[in-house]
Structure formats: structure tokens, C-alpha cells
Amino acid sequence: xxxxxxxxxxxxxxxxxxxxxxxxxxxxxxxxxxxxxxxxxxxxxxxxxxxxxxxxxxxxxxxxxxxxxxxxxxxxxxxxxxxxxxxxxxxxxxxxxxxxxxxxxxxxxxxxxxxxxxxxxxxxxxxxxxxxxxxxxxxxxxxxxxxxxxxxxxxxxxxxxxxxxxxxxxxxxxxxxxxxxxxxxxxxxxxxxxxxxxxxxxxxxxxxxxxxxxxxxxxxxxxxxxxxxxxxxxxxxxxxxxxxxxxxxxxxxxxxxxxxxxxxxxxxxxxxxxxxxxxxxxxxxxxxxxxxxxxxxxxxxxxxxxxxxxxxxxxxxxxxxxxxxxxxxxxxxxxxxxxxxxxxxxxxxxxxxxxxxxxxxxxxxxxxxxxxxxxxxxxxxxxxxxxxxxxxxxxxxxxxxxxxxxxxxxxxxxxxxxxxxxxxxxxxxxxxxxxxxxxxxxxxxxxxxxxxxxxxxxxxxxxxxxxxxxxxxxxxxxx
Amino acid sequence: xxxxxxxxxxxxxxxxxxxxxxxxxxxxxxxxxxxxxxxxxxxxxxxxxxxxxxxxxxxxxxxxxxxxxxxxxxxxxxxxxxxxxxxxxxxxxxxxxxxxxxxxxxxxxxxxxxxxxxxxxxxxxxxxxxxxxxxxxxxxxxxxxxxxxxxxxxxxxxxxxxxxxxxxxxxxxxxxxxxxxxxxxxxxxxxxxxxxxxxxxxxxxxxxxxxxxxxxxxxxxxxxxxxxxxxxxxxxxxxxxxxxxxxxxxxxxxxxxxxxxxxxxxxxxxxxxxxxxxxxxxxxxxxxxxxxxxxxxxxxxxxxxxxxxxxx
Numbered sequence: 049x050x051x052x053x054x055x056x057x058x059x060x061x062x063x064x065x066x067x068x069x070x071x072x073x074x075x076x077x078x079x080x081x082x083x084x085x086x087x088x089x090x091x092x093x094x095x096x097x098x099x100x101x102x103x104x105x106x107x108x109x110x111x112x113x114x115x116x117x118x119x120x121x122x123x124x125x126x127x128x129x130x131x132x133x134x135x136x137x138x139x140x141x142x143x144x145x146x147x148x149x150x151x152x153x154x155x156x157x158x159x160x161x162x163x164x165x166x167x168x169x170x171x172x173x174x175x176x177x178x179x180x181x182x183x184x185x186x187x188x189x190x191x192x193x194x195x196x197x198x199x200x201x202x203x204x205x206x207x208x209x210x211x212x213x214x215x216x217x218x219x220x221x222x223x224x225x226x227x228x229x230x231x232x233x234x235x236x237x238x239x240x241x242x243x244x245x246x247x248x249x250x251x252x253x254x255x256x257x258x259x260x261x262x263x264x265x266x267x268x269x270x271x272x273x274x275x276x277x278x279x280x281x282x283x284x285x286x287x288x289x290x291x292x293x294x295x296x297x298x299x300x301x302x303x304x305x306x307x308x309x310x311x312x313x314x315x316x317x318x319x320x321x322x323x324x325x326x327x328x329x330x331x332x333x334x335x336x337x338x339x340x341x342x343x344x345x346x347x348x349x350x351x352x353x354x355x356x357x358x359x360x361x362x363x364x365x366x367x368x369x370x371x372x373x374x375x376x377x378x379x380x381x382x383x384x385x386x387x388x389x390x391x392x393x394x395x396x397x398x399x400x401x402x403x404x405x406x407x408x409x410x411x412x413x414x415x416x417x418x419x420x421x422x423x424x425x426x427x428x429x430x431x432x433x434x435x436x437x438x439x440x441x442x443x444x445x446x447x448x449x450x451x452x453x454x455x456x457x458x459x460x461x462x463x464x465x466x467x468x469x470x471x472x473x474x475x476x477x478x479x480x481x482x483x484x485x486x487x488x489x490x491x492x493x494x495x496x497x498x499x500x501x502x503x504x505x506x507x508x509x510x511x512x513x514x515x516x517x518x519x520x521x522x523x524x525x526x527x
Numbered sequence: 528x529x530x531x532x533x534x535x536x537x538x539x540x541x542x543x544x545x546x547x548x549x550x551x552x553x554x555x556x557x558x559x560x561x562x563x564x565x566x567x568x569x570x571x572x573x574x575x576x577x578x579x580x581x582x583x584x585x586x587x588x589x590x591x592x593x594x595x596x597x598x599x600x601x602x603x604x605x606x607x608x609x610x611x612x613x614x615x616x617x618x619x620x621x622x623x624x625x626x627x628x629x630x631x632x633x634x635x636x637x638x639x640x641x642x643x644x645x646x647x648x649x650x651x652x653x654x655x656x657x658x659x660x661x662x663x664x665x666x667x668x669x670x671x672x673x674x675x676x677x678x679x680x681x682x683x684x685x686x687x688x689x690x691x692x693x694x695x696x697x698x699x700x701x702x703x704x705x706x707x708x709x710x711x712x713x714x715x716x717x718x719x720x721x722x723x724x725x726x727x728x729x730x731x732x733x734x735x736x737x738x739x740x741x742x743x744x745x746x747x748x749x750x751x752x753x754x755x756x757x758x759x760x761x762x763x764x765x766x767x768x769x770x771x772x773x774x775x776x777x778x779x780x781x782x783x784x785x786x787x788x789x790x791x792x793x794x795x796x797x798x799x800x801x802x803x804x805x806x807x808x809x810x811x812x813x814x815x816x817x818x819x820x821x822x823x824x825x826x827x828x829x830x831x832x833x834x835x836x837x838x839x
Contacts, residue, residue, distance in 0.1 A: 255690065259697055262666050299689060350700060352707070356739045363738075385707060392742060422696045444692050466684040467696035468703070471736050 050519025051106075053084040053219035053243070057230040061099040061108075062089065064344065064378060066425060067225055067250050068099065070319070075102045077508050081515055082106050084217040088113060088229045111214050113207055113229065117169035127165055127174040135159065139180040143201065144188065145274070145281035150288040153281075154239050161212045168209035172202055192270045200271045204278055212236055219243050220519040224286065227253040228279065231286030238289030244518040247290040248317075250425040251446075252303050254279040284308040292514060296426040297447040317514075319426045320507030321498050326411065326435035334413040336367035337481055340438075341418040342407055342429040345376045345383045350443075350468065352389055354420040357473035359393045364478045368398065371414070375404040411436040415487065416480055421445055422467045431502050434461050434494030439487055441476045443467035455501065461494035533581055540573040653679065658688035665694050677702065677733040703734055723750040727762060730769075744770050764795055773803065788816060 054060070054075070060068040075083050084107040089095055095110050139160065142153035165171045181201055189197050211229060216222075216237050223246040224234035231247060238245040257279040261272050287293060287309035294317050295301040301314050339358075343349040351372065358370050376383040383401075390399055402410075407429075417433035417440045424446035431451070433440055440462035442448040452462040463480065465472040480487050544566060551562045653661055665683055670676050676698075683695035706729045713722040726747035730740050748766050751759055760783065767776040780796045783789070793816055800808040 255693075259694065263697075263701060303690075347700075347704065352703075359739065360737055385711060392746075393739075422700050423693060443696070444689070445696070446689075449689070467692065468699045469681075469684060470739070 049080055049082065050220040050515055051082045051084065051218070052078070052221045052223055052515060052519065053086055053217050053237075055086045055088070055222060055224040055230040055233050057088040057226055057228050058090065058094075059225070060087070061085070061097045061101060062087065062094055064098050064375070066428065069428070070250070071225060072099050072102070074511060075105060078512065078515060079104055081519070084109065084219055086111065086217060086230075086233060088211075088233070090114075107217050109215075109217055111211065111233075113210075114203075115210050117167045117210070119169050119173065120166065123166040123170045124173055127170060127176070130165065130174075130176065132176065136176050136179050136183070139176065140183040140187075143180065143184040143205075145277040148281070150235075150281070150285040151239075154235060154285065154289075157208060157212055158236075158239065161209055168206055168213060171209055172206050177205070189270070193268070196268050196271060200274055204274075208232065216240075216242060221246055221515060223248065224290075225250070227283040227286040228257070229282070232282055235285045235289040238291075244292075245286075245290045246292050246294070246514065246518055247286055248294040249300060249304065250296060251423070252283075252300055252307070254283050254307070255303075256423075280307060287313075291518060294514075297450060299447070299450070300425075317507060317510045318502050319428055319431060320504035321428065321431045321435045321502050322504045323435050323495070323499055326408075326432060326498075327495075329408055329411050329436055331437075332412045336369050337365060337416070338369050338371065338414050339416045339418060339477065340371040340373055340410050340414040340433075341420070342410075342433070343372070343374045343419070343421070344378050345372070345374060345386060345401070346379045347382050348421060348423055350420045350422050351382075351386045353468055353470045354418060354473070355386065355389050355393065355395065355399070356470035357418075357420070357477065358399060359395055360470060360474035361477040361481075362395070362398065365481045368477075368481065370399045371402055371410055372399065373402045373405050373407055373410055376401055407432065411438065414438050416441065416477065417462075418473070418477070419443060419448065420467075420473060424448060426451070430462075431498055435498040437491040437495050439463075439480065439490035439494060441465060441473060441480070443473075451497065451502075455493075455497050458496045458500065459489070459493040461490050461497050533577075536573065536576055536580075540569055543569045653683065658686075658690050661686065661688065661691045662694050665691070665698070673702070674731070674733045681733070699734070702732070706732065706734070719750050719754060723747050723754065723759065723762075726750065727766070730766075741770060761791055761795060764792075764799075768799060768802075784812075784815075 054071055056067075056071060059065065060071040079102075081104065083102075083105045085101075085105060087095070087108065087110050089110055090113055092110070092112060101108070135156070138152070138156045142148050142156045160171055160176075161168065165174055165176070171177055181198065184201075185194060185197055207229070211232055214233070216233060219237075220243045222234040222237040222243050224230045225248050227247065227249065231253070234245045234247065237243060254276070258276050261267055261275045261279075264272075267275060284307065287304065287307070290309075290313060292315065293304055293309050293313045294315055295304055296316065296318055298316055301316050304314055305311050341354060343351070345351055354372070362368060387401070390396060390401075411433065414433070414436075415438070417430065417438045419427060419430055419440065419442035421427070421443055422445060424443075426447040427442075430440045430442055430448065434451075440452055442452060442462060442464060443466065444464045445467055449464050453460045453464055455461075463476040465476050480490075547562060547565050547569065551559075653664055656664070661683065665680070668676065668679060680695045680699050683691050684699070686692050686695070706725065709725045710722065710729070713725060726743050729735065730743040730747060735743060744766050748763070748770070751763050751766075760779070764776055764779060767773075767779070776799060780792070780799060783792050784796060793812065796812055797809060800806075800812065
């Protein structure tokens with residue numbers, strides 16, 4: 049039995065979603081191990097559990113970003129007398145996220161937070177920090193606004209130094225489910241030889257942040273690059289200290305390697321579906337042509353695009369009914385907007401938002417499954433649909449292309465359309481509606497694809513093997 | 528005897544066909560489609576009489592005979608008449624295309640400016656670049672014309688690389704969400720005039736197609752009905768035209784042309800007539816407002832300049 053510390057950022061157990069469900073499932077299937085949860089959250093109010101924690105979770109620790117620190121004037125004055133030119137120079141180097149060696153930067157921060165300079169805020173207001181920062185400014189940023197430069201770096205380093213001073217639960221394996229701040233903590237654990245480090249990435253963290261940053265009007269143009277470099281640095285740091293790096297599919301594995309991961313550490317473990325469970329579902333025919341989609345009603349699922357597609361296709365699918373299956377309470381404002389769009393388009397008679405439901409009841413009679421997301425990793429909803437013999441039309445996001453049309457040895461299990469394009473989604477729906485033979489063929493292919501490539505028993509076996517291997521012996525205190 | 532009758536019949540047919548060709552030649556309002564209908568009626572008559580009276584089967588010879596004069600006159604028609612008609616239309620086309628030209632010019636100017644920043648090479652990269660180059664280009668691509676941006680993002684949606692697709696989709700979704708949010712806020716506030724403008728912009732943004740686009744056009748039109756009459760008359764005309772309500776559009780144009788001269792309305796009318804092949808109406812409009820029509824391109828340029836200054 050090993051003790052695994054799962055490190056999450058803004059997800060399990062406080063947010064319902066793909067990653068959270070995955071973590072929940074992983075803990076449940078590894079009953080022989082003990083788990084600690086280390087959750088990085090934006091505020092204390094965020095910490096409202098949405099999942100009932102499994103019995104083998106022994107500890108939950110929350111770390112709030114941007115914490116408050118008391119500052120001692122005496123300490124600041126004392127810090128002013130502490131001069132260390134070498135450390136100053138090393139810290140200056142650590143501020144250059146693009147070029148710094150991850151190990152070097154972590155060592156400098158570890159040294160700074162060792163106690164000599166006080167708490168993170170006292171470090172930030174120290175002469176050493178100031179001199180390093182001014183040096184970095186003069187060498188790389190001297191044509192920018194110093195005020196913004198100062199606050200940007202203060203924000204970044206105050207968080208990093210604070211994270212370094214947090215107490216990390218003892219464990220044999222530190223399993224981070226993203227890079228970012230969660231990855232940073234796992235790297236700190238690795239650097240301190242507290243245990244083995246395992247990283248599973250569902251998406252690619254810096255890419256997601258990059259989009260947010262570039263689309264944020266409140267971040268000054270000159271400093272967008274700083275933030276982007278910072279998040280790529282966090283990934284590189286995590287990759288450096290990780291003993292094993294897991295991704296859900298090949299494309300992401302290649303991105304990890306491109307962003308600095310060692311190819312030898314990288315492996316792919318796909319999500320898995322209990323094929324027997326879905327095969328047991330008894331098919332019942334229902335009047336008309338029945339189309340469904342399983343999702344949380346949130347903007348990233350682009351539900352409005354799906355509604356527009358349904359409206360466009362319905363004219364040529366007279367007897368079709370549409371079931372939008374899943375919880376609607378996560379973003380009620382968005383749900384209301386969807387309802388309004390549905391009313392505006394006069395679709396109430398053939399579109400149903402079911403709310404949180406037992407999806408198996410719908411898999412009994414659905415003829416076709418849709419996915420209209422603008423971002424996904426490896427969506428379980430389409431794997432489950434395929435396991436039930438339902439063909440899928442999905443947007444070209446995440447691993448959908450590979451799942452639906454990439455398994456050449458078996459055949460296609462659905463159609464891929466460009467994200468946000470409701471006309472293409474509508475066309476694809478009509479195409480399958482008019483060709484029932486193809487629909488049947490795709491449904492059969494879906495079952496075969498899941499049987500061969502996305503088996504839950506295989507997913508369980510691979511993680512059990514990983515935990516056993518990484519957790520064996522005394523993971524702690526390894527040298 | 529029969530031979531004489533046959534030749535007479537051939538001459539009569541050829542004569543009728545020639546009249547038809549000449550009529551088409553001199554009356555510019557005669558549609559080409561009508562010419563073909565009458566020509567084939569005459570031809571049909573010739574074949575029928577040939578069959579009934581002379582008991583002769585149709586032969587290639589007969590077909591060549593009936594087609595021969597028409598081919599000759601037809602060649603003359605294409606050489607002489609169409610260029611004349613083209614020249615009439617070209618004036619209309621000149622002013623119609625001007626707006627498109629200005630739009631293209633603005634896009635080019637944007638790309639020219641961005642060339643200094645090294646984005647011009649990246650613009651080409653959308654077709655041939657690496658995924659990283661494409662993504663970099665899309666991130667820095669922010670032209671003043673939103674529809675231009677949407678066009679480019681839509682192209683990126685069908686790229687081979689998932690990253691490029693993802694970024695384009697996110698951007699398109701952001702733009703769409705922006706419209707939706709504006710609509711939602713304005714609906715709550717009940718600001719009809721602003722709401723009309725957003726509906727109109729949304730419908731024209733290239734984000735919407737088919738029935739969904741029509742829905743927002745309809746919503747915009749519904750608001751216009753409750754705003755003071757004539758406040759956005761040109762926008763109303765554009766909406767009606769885009770939605771295919773030709774009759775209503777024509778009715779409003781007729782009413783407006785009775786009133787004060789307005790170069791925008793005249794321009795719209797010309798375009799409407801041109802697109803619907805209403806040649807007589809174009810002629811009438813040119814006769815009635817010769818100066819206005821002649822100066823139309825300059826008026827459009829001036830208006831664009833004013834709008835440019837205001838936007839700048």
C-alpha cells in the first residue's frame with residue numbers, strides 16, 4: 049500500500065467536470081492505496097465539496113493563492129543588512145522564465161524561503177528582491193512601464209514563494225493532474241525528495257492559459273508574454289521533476305515533448321469505458337429519430353451552437369427529437385440564455401433539456417449522439433455513447449478526431465465537424481439521418497473501437513501498475 | 528410545287544426570326560430569355576409545318592437551316608448589343624463595387640501596416656506555415672473590420688492542426704459570446720435603438736447563416752417597426768433585400784424616390800434594380816437623377832472618408 053498525494057488546481061473535489069470525475073474514479077478504483085488531496089484554490093469560499101470523498105482519502109489540504117502575509121518592520125530592516133550578491137544574481141536569472149534552467153530557479157527559491165529572509169512578503173519587499181528585479185528590468189524590460197513590471201513580477205513571485213512555504217502532505221507519490229501551480233507543488237516535492245512525482249495532463253495547461261492571457265484586455269501588451277513564458281516555465285519545471293508523465297493521447301504527448309518533457313518519461317494512458325456495462329443496456333426503439341448529447345450546460349460545451357444546428361437540420365429531419373442530457377445548474381445564466389435561444393427559435397416542441405439524469409436510460413433509444421464543445425481532452429461521453437453502439441458527430445477538438453475517424457483498422461464511428469460551425473453540424477446530422485445503413489455501420493464500429501482501444505480494465509491496470517511501481521519501497525526520502 | 532412551298536416557309540421562318548433578332552437588338556429592355564422563347568416557338572412552328580404538310584422527318588439539315596440566320600445575328604448581337612448593355616450596367620457596377628473595393632483596400636492597408644511588425648509573412652503562413660506560425664499569426668491578427676477577422680478565423684477552423692483549430696474556435700466563440708452578451712444586456716435595459724444596431728451587426732457579422740441569420744434580421748426589423756418611421760430607412764431596405772422581401776423593398780424605394788434626393792437611396796435603388804435585372808428602372812433612375820448617378824462614386828468615397836475619420 050502506498051500513500052498518494054493528488055494535487056489539483058481549481059478542480060476536484062470542488063468543481064464538477066471531466067478532470068474531477070476522473071480523479072474521483074481513480075481514487076475509488078485504487079482502494080488498496082491511501083490518498084491525500086492537495087487542492088489549490090482561489091479563495092476559502094471556493095472550498096465547497098461537490099463530491100462525496102471516498103473512504104481511502106485520509107487528508108485534504110487546501111492552499112489558497114494570493115494569501116495575506118503579515119510583515120515585520122524589524123525583519124525588513126534586518127533583511128536590508130543581508131547582502132548576498134551571488135544569490136541576487138541567481139534570483140535575477142530565475143526571473144527570466146524563458147531562459148532559466150528549471151532546477152536552478154527552484155533551488156534559488158528554496159534557498160530564499162529557507163527562513164533567513166522571513167515570510168514570502170518580507171522577501172518580496174527585501175533589498176535583495178528589489179535589486180534582482182531592477183537588474184532583470186534593466187536587462188530585458190527597460191522600455192516598459194516599471195510600475196506594471198513591478199506588480200506583474202510581484203504577483204508571480206509572491207505566489208511561487210508562498211507555495212514553497214506551504215506544508216506538503218507526506219506521501220510516496222505526488223500525482224499532479226496538471227502542470228501550472230499544481231505541477232509547481234509536485235516539483236517542490238520532487239526537489240525535496242519527498243517522493244516520486246507523477247504527472248497526468250488532460251489538456252495542456254500553458255496553452256489554455258495562453259489563450260486566456262492573450263484574450264485579456266486588462267493585461268498590458270508588453271507583459272502578456274511574461275505571463276505566457278511564466279506558465280510554460282511551470283510546465284517545464286514539472287516535466288523536469290516528474291518521474292512519469294502521462295497524457296491521454298498521442299497528440300498531447302508530442303506537445304509535452306515539444307514543451308520540454310523527456311520523451312523517455314512520457315506515456316499515453318487513454319480513458320477507459322466499462323464496455324460490458326454499456327453492452328448490457330437493452331435497446332428499445334422509440335418513435336422518430338432520436339438525437340442526444342451528454343454534457344454540463346456550460347459555455348465551453350457551446351450548447352448554443354448545437355441549438356442553432358438543430359434548428360437548421362430540423363427542416364430536413366421532420367420526425368427528429370433532441371435530448372440535451374446533463375446538469376444545468378453549474379452556470380445558470382448560460383442555461384437561461386440557452387433556454388431563451390430555444391424559445392426564440394421555436395424549438396420547445398422537439399428539444400428537451402433533461403437536467404441531471406441517468407444517461408443509460410437515454411442510451412437505450414438514442415440513434416445519434418452529438419458533441420459541440422470548443423475544447424475537450426478525451427471526452428468520456430462519446431466513449432460511452434460508442435460503447436452503447438451510438439454513432440457520434442463531434443467537433444474537431446481534443447482527441448475526438450482520433451477516436452471517431454482515426455482507427456483505420458476498424459473504420460469510422462462518426463463524423464467530425466469544425467468547432468463553432470453549426471451549419472456543418474446540421475449537414476452531418478442530416479447526412480446520417482438520411483443514411484441509416486451508414487448509421488448502423490458507424491454504431492458497430494464504435495463498439496469495436498472502444499473494445500480495442502478504450503477499455504476501462506486496461507486504464508485501471510495501467511494506473512495500478514504505475515502506483516505500485518512508483519510507490520514501492522520507501523518513496524519518501526529517496527535520493 | 529412542294530419545293531417552292533418549302534422554300535417560302537423557310538423564308539417566312541427566317542424573316543420572323545430576323546425580326547425577332549432585330550427587335551432584341553434595338554430594344555435593350557428585351558430580356559435574352561424572351562428572345563430564346565420566341566426563337567424556339569418560330570423554330571417549332573417551322574418543324575411542325577414541315578412535318579404536317581411536307582411529311583418530312585426532322586433532319587439535321589432542317590435544324591441547321593433554322594439555326595443558321597440566328598447564329599449569324601446572334602454573333603452580331605453578342606458583339607454589338609451586349610457590350611452596349613454592359614456599358615450601361617458598368618456604371619452601376621462601378622458604384623456598387625466601390626464599397627467592396629474600399630473594404631478590400633482597408634484590409635490590405637491593415638496588412639501593410641502589420642507588415643512592419645512581421646505579420647505579413649505570417650499572413651501567408653496561414654496557408655503554408657507551421658502550426659506555431661499559424662497560431663502566432665492568429666493571435667496577433669486584429670484588423671479593424673470584424674468580418675475580415677471572422678473570415679480568416681473560419682478558414683483556420685478547417686486547418687489540419689488541432690491547436691490552430693482550437694484557437695480559431697475559441698476566438699470565434701468569444702466574438703459570438705460578445706454579441707450574445709450585448710444583446711442580453713440591451714434586452715434587459717430595453718434600449719431598442721442600440722439593440723437594433725447589435726442585431727443588425729450580428730446578422731452581418733458572417734457568424735450567422737441561413738435561418739439563424741434570418742431570425743436576427745427579423746428581430747432587427749421588428750424593432751424598426753416600433754422606432755420612429757424613417758429613422759433607419761436605409762438599414763430597413765438592406766434588411767428587406769437580404770431577407771428576400773423584394774416587393775416591400777420596391778414599394779419603399781418607389782416612395783422614397785418620390786421625395787427628396789438622397790444619394791444613398793439612389794445608390795441602393797440602383798443596386799437593387801441591378802441585382803434584380805430591372806433594366807428599365809435603372810434607365811429611368813439615370814434619366815431622372817443624372818447628376819446624382821454620375822457623382823455616386825464620389826459621394827460614397829466622401830461618406831467613407833467621414834466614417835473613417837469618425838472611427839479613427
